[in-house]
Amino acid sequence: MRVDVVTIFPEYLAPLGLSLAGRARDAGLLDVHVHDLRSWTHDRHRTVDDTPYGGGAGMVMKPEPWGEALDAVLPDGATLVVPSPSGEPLRQALARELAGREHLVLACGRYEGIDQRVVEDAATRAEVREVSVGDYVLNGGEAAALVIVEAVARLLPGFMGNPDSLLEESHEDGLLEYPVYTRPATWRGREVPPVLLSGDHGAIAAWRHEQAVRRTAERRPDLAHPARAVTSGDLEGHL
């Protein structure tokens, strides 16, 4: 997969060169290119924003630099991902969908956003997905871009050392993850649940599923379990 990121803060995306994403790059699974939007400005002040039509506070990112930038880095048929507080929520299903694309271009907006005509123009020749990473306000799309790239890149075949580890992760099966433990067996007077030391793999799997169901019902009743909605009945006598 090739990923291009356009931003006015290219240094913000430096972590993409480290750790997981860095390893993926070295393995040739991920080819990341970061571009400074101001490369496509032509005035002395390298202007990227202006006041909003219709008035209101803040500034809007001008269409011209974005249009030229996307003409340069967004090939026809690629997927433009625009981090946005008004985008579709990033969930594991969307991460999986984006992991199937050959080429992602991320447009990181700042200020009050990017002139809407930029998205409309790109949509005439590319898939455009406005994506939210959560219901809270950020100063710009860069932090969201890091989240999106990591969530997508780790799903690329060959990216994770042990692909089986992807199967049991939170949200992969619609449930939150069960609690995990490691040595020592007793720590500050707290014991590891005995079932985990029993060697009874069936009992361990059952305990882990029950813990995942319990956590999901307690913390995220909004998550619909693929098999069935998690209900209080699942926890009858457990809570």
Ligand SMILES: Nc1ccccc1-c1cnco1
């Ligand atoms: N708040 C923001 C401001 C600018 C670009 C993206 C966001 C965003 C993305 N997901 C949540 O917020």
